[in-house]
Amino acid sequence: MTRYSAFALLKAGLTGQRGWDRAWRDPEPKPHYDVIVIGGGGHGLATAYYLAKVHSIRNVAVLEKGWIGGGNTGRNTTIVRSNYRLPALHSLFDFALGLWEGMSDELNYNVMFSPRGALFLGHSDADMTALAQRGDALCCDGIAAELLTAGQVHALVPLLDMSPDARFPIHGGLIQRRGGTARHDAVAWGYARAADGLGVDIIQNCEVTGITQSGGRVTGVETSRGNIGAGRVGICVAGNSGPVAGLAGIRLPIEAQTLQAFVTEAVKPMIDTVIMSQSLHCYISQSDKGGIVLGGDPDQFPSYAQRGLPPRIERAAAEAIALVPALSRLRMVRCWAGTTDMSFDGSPIISPLPVDGLYLNGGWCYGGFKATPGSGFVYAHLLATGAAHPLAAPFGLDRFAAGATIDEAGVGFMPQLR
Amino acid sequence: MMRIDCPHCGPRAQAEFGYERTLDSIVTIDMPADEAVARLYARTNPRGLDDELWRHGFGCRQWIVLRRNRVTHEIVGVTAFDPAIHL
Amino acid sequence: MSGPGRIGGGEGATLRFTFDGVPLRARPGDTLAAALLASGIGLVARSFKYHRPRGIMAAGVEEPNALVTVGEGGRTEPNTRATDLFVYDGLVARSQNRWPSLRLDLGAINGLAAPFLAAGFYYKTFFGPPARWMLYERLIRRAAGLGKAPIEADPDRYEHRAAFCDVLVVGGGPAGLAAAAAAEGRVMLVEQDRILGGNIFASPPFVPSAVEGPAARGAPGVSTSRDTNGDGVAGLPSNVRVLTRTTATGVWDHGFVTLAQRLVEPGEAPLPGQPVQRLWHVRARRIILATGAIERPLTFAGNDRPGVMLSQAVRSYIGRFGVLPGRRVVIATNNDDAYHTAEAIAAAGGAVVAILDSRDTTPETRFPVFARAVAVATRGRRYHLAAVEAEIDGVRRRFDADLLAMSGGFTPVVHLHSQAGGKLDWRADIQAFVPGVSPQAITSVGAVAGEVPPIAAASAHLPDPKHSFVDFQNDVTAADIDLAWAEGYRSVEHLKRYTTLGMATDQGKTSNMAALSRLAGAAGIDIPQAGLTTFRAPFTPVTLGTLAGADGGGHAAPRRRLALHDRHQALAPIWQPLGYWHRPRAYPLAGETLHDAAIREARAVRTTAGIVDVSTLAKFAVSGPDAAAFLELVCATGVAKLGVGRGRYTFMLREDGMVADDGTVWRLDEARWLLTSSTGGADRMEAHLSYVHRVLAPQLRVSVVAQQEHLAGIALAGPLAADILAGLTGEIPPSHMGLAEATIAGVKILILAASYSGERAFEVYAPGFEAGPVWDALDRATRARGGFPYGLEALEYLRIEKGHIVIGAEADGRTTPHDLRLERMLRKAGGYVGAQALGRPALSAPDRMQLVGLEAAEAIPEGAMLIAATGAPVEGHVSSAAGRVLGEGGIALGLLSGGRARIGARLIASSPVRGRHVAVTVTDPLFYDPEGARYRD
16 A cells, blocks of 8 residues: 655655555455455445554455445535533543544545534523533543633634624534544545455455344345355444344334435635534535535435435525525536434444344444545444444344433334434 | 325325334333343344335324335335234 | 627627626626627626636526626526626626636646646645644635625525426427417426527527517517417417416426526616516416527637637527627537528528538538548637637647537427426437436427437547547536546546536536446446436526525514504513514513513512413314314313313323323313413414324214414413403302302403412413403502513513423423422323323433422522533433512522432533523422412312
8 A cells, every 4th residue: 555645645746646655455256254344425435444454354345236325424514523411421422533533644544624613503691501502412422622701602613603693693602622524535545445454355346135043143134245254243334224224134223314415516715614514404514616515304214215305405594594695606517315223222333233243333324424534434343352342332132122212302112203 | 214104194295204113122011021122122223125114294194114124225116104013 | 800799790789788897788688698799798707717718608697707797786586697697777797706806817826736726636735733734725616616705785686486286388489389379288398598489599590680570570579577378379279378588497206397587687777666586386287398408519629719609699699689709710510500500600690610520521612621521629819819729630729719609419308397397308319318208297398309410429539638628617527527437437426526517606517428438438338338427406596585484584584473463562471482473572661681571570469469361372163072082082181070160280291191282171161161371382283183183083083173372361360360250250260270250341251270380379271362352450459459561581480489390491202200309290001192102211211301499599500411510411301490479589490400300409500601500409490389389278
């Protein structure tokens, strides 16, 4: 693996860009692996990397039915933060945030992690109290968060509508300065290249069509490129957890839902921070290329179509304009959608499954991207040792039957209420 | 934006309806506790057809069952909810 | 004379506009691009990455280069295609992405750095701590983006409209017109251009016009800002509704189509009261796509230079606008269509110096033509084309020219077909994808269906890939594609994302096929095997204002007003939002803060009386022989044994056993009940009641009527409340938790003797439209006894003293009845929603978050964390906080791990974000009148 560096770029520029290696190989699947990770998204690739790097397990294959990073990793709004209210969640996400901070150097691939701040707006005193509670919970657990006045929010985002009779008046906000954005594709590519460099086989265009078992134990997978044996199999296909787990006859507390997002034409810098709202399901940020990236409510019914209803986009546009009136004349250039793995308490499931040697990492709802390195790290731990990493321990599948759910929104088991 | 043929109101835009749950997740009051909890927390979630309970909230406000493809959104059948058939 | 210019004289150029401050003229009907070319202006923009000089390449929405900023102030629209903008008098247009000027742009330095700025270079450097990356990023962000967004508010209106039709025809060219004319039923025809007829100006036989504008040439259908019925428009029958300047942006499920209609041009002021753009939601039984085909550029070095244009675009400028884009013309083509361009140029007075045809054999022509000939490079002078380097049978030859018209074939515009889930078929003869099978009722006609000239496949030989542009707008060259391939970014999606090809505002309209061709060539596969990226809405960009419609700004969410809103408004309250509701929080008198007012109001309730508007509570009239049985399904407490005229507190569980809502239940009659529950849960409760009734227990003979908005409610509370009420009704008020019907000010009311505040209290209900006089009477009588109206803030203080939980605070969706100390009210026999899940083991863990009271010497910060000492783990939080109404010090309710067993514990309520840390003591969650003596008269 050629090391990337400014010097290497200089050399390449002078020699007509010759000499770059393939970022990852395109190997034929071997007959057997110690671990198979099903799903070549950010989480699956990160898992494979940490299996090799931390646990020295390199006889690993990542099987991806399409092209790596083509699922939710390639469709999200690239927000990274750890400012969740519940301790089990903010601990796991903050561990991920720590990994984000060193990721580019670790992978020798610039993932453009940009801690430009993740700001939640409060539109009423009640919102501000809720934000204060969230901030207190974070600070008491050692995660920095600051409550901001309306004036401080305005200084950060000058284009917000600050008038008192705005439909969503700005009372203030809660900011996590370490939060921000990253280049989503680069995360998949960076982990893929690094994992490949450690000997992991990344096998694209390889759809898993069956999970083979014997005596209650997983023995391997059937794929569109043949049968492959495995000691352990880790499912990591958020957005498709139901169907893949179904290959092993397992039903999960997960339902697929569509989440749309859209981007405007590229314009000169106008929004420096990631803007979210305590009471609106609306989020706004500006990419490095200049497009304003926006998202809103999920489409609240089960779907794998990766295509949503226009009213969601229209509503997100209306709320965005209400917050930042300057957005009105900017043009949406593309809208897209991903399939979210809606777990029945809103929190991820990182767990063994009822078949020995078979594991699941899914149920990330719409919060998966920010967790990518942390998810991979703790899942690698589970796949390597068979035991839950302490940060992942609360997220076992058995928590639902036991009543130990971790429900940040407090809405229960219906995904459409989340 | 699907077009749903409500048995009472005729074809209406999806925006008038709300998804509730799958038919096989309905928990009746008399179910034993284990079965109830299992039904609450397990779904097939198929990439294909499933039977879903929806409500025509901005119309007749009645409950209907959609047999619908979750990938293509093709609606194969719509019937008024009937416990004799659907439970 | 060289370069572009108007054919013939400048007559008829009556519109005035400016470009970069230079005053210019245009003819009515000119696009900005046509007018600029007519004025001899070829340099219009600077490219995104390398700041290369760019001109006008196309004549339609596929234009990748000529992006300008138009309009002023709040009407400014950056990134507007000059080819998709019709000049209006007073148009102000400016070039973008250049400094200090278009001709002298310092950004051109990037071009020198080009060898180092290949695709993906930023992934390979800028390592170090994130803070350092952000320094580089600031520069990158400043260099990125094309136009600048306006800061001023958008002064204009936008609108949404719905329509239904039997047939929607997308595209008003010849195929679309024919389809619309033949279609039966309600037909809609939409066309993104201002006129109908499509490419007739670019199709033979054409008649060049030096002087006449398009209208004089019998162009079919001129319809600008209104939709028109077909009568008289292009000979269409009256059942055809025609919308011009209307783009079908997306096809969704089941024939649902979104259209974006321009009523004025970008930056143009509308007529007073008129919206500037309109978004249509159309449901069509059948869709006919007549969206045409987009011509492909050829890939060669310097193909991005001003003076290099698409061949049919050249014909369009000549035939439609009377503009000749160049005098000495080289044509480069791989198909027959470009030969018509030669004819058009010659007829307009230009000279065709060469036709370079890449095929082995060429058609008969009177112009100098070369077979097996391709353009390989261009040379420029003063930012415009000066010469074309060709390779003819391997031999280099140079032609002086100021216009190169290129045609690489035609790409059917299959976007909408594909969005709707349609499959695509490959046609090797035209080297393009055409619509195949569709799951919806969508058919394609005309050029989009593949009726375009056959072409010879491109050869992969490219002498100078580094300067051969594929995606013009994002400055992606053939060399970038080769690099992506070499580095293993080989799936078409990886190629796109790594090079940013196809990701600009034109979404690859002129680049996708060339990119696929190169990718397939590198892979040694056929193009259809290489795959395609996903087609996504919108087909052309749509402003967020249009998407928001009338719901932008102040209407982005509804406001729900109380029936008694005006009564409250007259008292100048502090309003508080709860969801969409706006309710009075307090009624401050002169000089009072919110806290002052709330304490005064709460004290009035404790010492005399007060009235509060409780109209937003959910209310359900439940009646029928099985009403009691129904209520016992929904409510987890005892209900059925309630006598007529009595009520009691109740709560309802979610199916997973968590407390979802609480309220009261009242028996008005043998078979008539009233259920009240929380404001915030009203919509969910309505749906839940319907679910329990219709799905779980349809055999029950019960009717449920939601009355949240129908009934207004006023709670009268305080030691003098019974007296006040008796004075108004003339009757003895009902005892605590009793009810009665009575009359106040001539209005029939229902009195429910419930107390949330902890004093003797009565909730008085009347139909919303009749409640005004009731409020007036209660208000007068209360004030006369020294009382006041009170708001939600005072109500909070009062209920917290009584330990009454609130849905959303103590009952946060994660607490069971046992957590909230309500387990003794549960019916032991079960049979209610949620009973089955309560037995789960973790729900009886001793360390669960449980309801406690907290008291302190000072105010306790609401939301603060409960910890044993600084740095110790969090053990709970403060869910609701207040001051004592008739005392000193702070009280609160909270959720504490294992709280029920920790009465007396000393903790700290810690709020780092507010800088407050208060010592608290854990108590029972009840601070006032534990015996309930206040309820008794």
